[in-house]
Amino acid sequence: MKLGRLNHIGVATPSIADSVAYYRDTMGAIHIGEPFDLPEQGVKVCFVDTPGHDGTEGTQIELIEPLGEQSTLRTFMEKNPLGGQHHVCYEVPDIDAAREWFEGKGKRILGPTRIGAHGTPIFFLHPKDMKGQLTEIMETPKEAH
Amino acid sequence: MKLGRLNHIGVATPSIADSVAYYRDTMGAIHIGEPFDLPEQGVKVCFVDTPGHDGTEGTQIELIEPLGEQSTLRTFMEKNPLGGQHHVCYEVPDIDAAREWFEGKGKRILGPTRIGAHGTPIFFLHPKDMKGQLTEIMETPKEAH
Numbered sequence: 001m002k003l004g005r006l007n008h009i010g011v012a013t014p015s016i017a018d019s020v021a022y023y024r025d026t027m028g029a030i031h032i033g034e035p036f037d038l039p040e041q042g043v044k045v046c047f048v049d050t051p052g053h054d055g056t057e058g059t060q061i062e063l064i065e066p067l068g069e070q071s072t073l074r075t076f077m078e079k080n081p082l083g084g085q086h087h088v089c090y091e092v093p094d095i096d097a098a099r100e101w102f103e104g105k106g107k108r109i110l111g112p113t114r115i116g117a118h119g120t121p122i123f124f125l126h127p128k129d130m131k132g133q134l135t136e137i138m139e140t141p142k143e144a145h
Numbered sequence: 146m147k148l149g150r151l152n153h154i155g156v157a158t159p160s161i162a163d164s165v166a167y168y169r170d171t172m173g174a175i176h177i178g179e180p181f182d183l184p185e186q187g188v189k190v191c192f193v194d195t196p197g198h199d200g201t202e203g204t205q206i207e208l209i210e211p212l213g214e215q216s217t218l219r220t221f222m223e224k225n226p227l228g229g230q231h232h233v234c235y236e237v238p239d240i241d242a243a244r245e246w247f248e249g250k251g252k253r254i255l256g257p258t259r260i261g262a263h264g265t266p267i268f269f270l271h272p273k274d275m276k277g278q279l280t281e282i283m284e285t286p287k288e289a290h
Contacts, residue, residue, distance in 0.1 A: 003172050005197065006206075009233070026247075026252070027148050028148040052198055056198035059203065059204040061151075081275060085278040115254060127229070
């Protein structure tokens with residue numbers, strides 16, 4: 001497997017509304033998407049675009065806020081009440097091949113492959129097997145999003 | 146101020162040698178730099194390149210390992226023995242203007258502006274003022290590096 005694009009870093013926040021104001025007013029972000037719910041993952045999501053080289057799309061910031069009482073994000077927020085860096089997400093061309101690759105490496109995959117925030121298949125890998133980083137693997141969208 | 150490129154994310158590790166093997170063999174990284182010491186920051190550093198869109202440079206992974214007994218990274222490693230996400234670094238065109246901007250916003254800047262791992266001026270902002278993220282601001286290198 002060849003390392004893919006760092007699609008986004010997941011940043012947890014107690015309030016997407018406050019974080020949107022922060023990225024706009026303090027960090028100077030221009031392109032911020034509309035927040036939406038991802039009930040399967042127990043999170044509300046909002047993407048902040050960062051610029052890449054030469055006018056290309058850069059790595060996004062995926063703001064995530066706990067959604068519902070059962071959100072797995074609640075434990076993270078208890079330890080990090082201000083929020084902070086939560087996961088990294090790399091693109092792959094073929095999600096099934098990637099799953100097989102990481103299984104072959106003995107890495108623990110957290111649950112089934114499912115549809116992620118960009119509408120393509122994703123899975124998560126256990127941070128203890130990934131040098132302390134909760135790692136999301138996502139299939140590259142077929143068209144620019 | 147306009148949001149700049151996410152130059153790198155800083156990822157702490159107890160062993161750059163182990164992490165280099167991980168990024169090469171598990172994640173499939175192709176371009177991994179040579180490790181070097183940054184004694185002023187109390188870290189050993191190694192950059193892992195990730196691909197951007199359309200053949201451009203993507204956001205890098207900056208591996209950092211504690212260097213010396215006084216390394217400020219030691220506290221982080223005690224809490225996170227496996228390592229993990231440590232900071233984010235955004236580029237700006239002018240470091241002095243950026244410093245003034247964040248000071249004007251009442252953000253705590255950690256120490257003086259100094260030369261960072263890419264050889265350009267940088268400073269760090271307090272994570273408690275930056276939504277839980279230790280945030281590095283770096284002047285964009287004048288030439289491709």
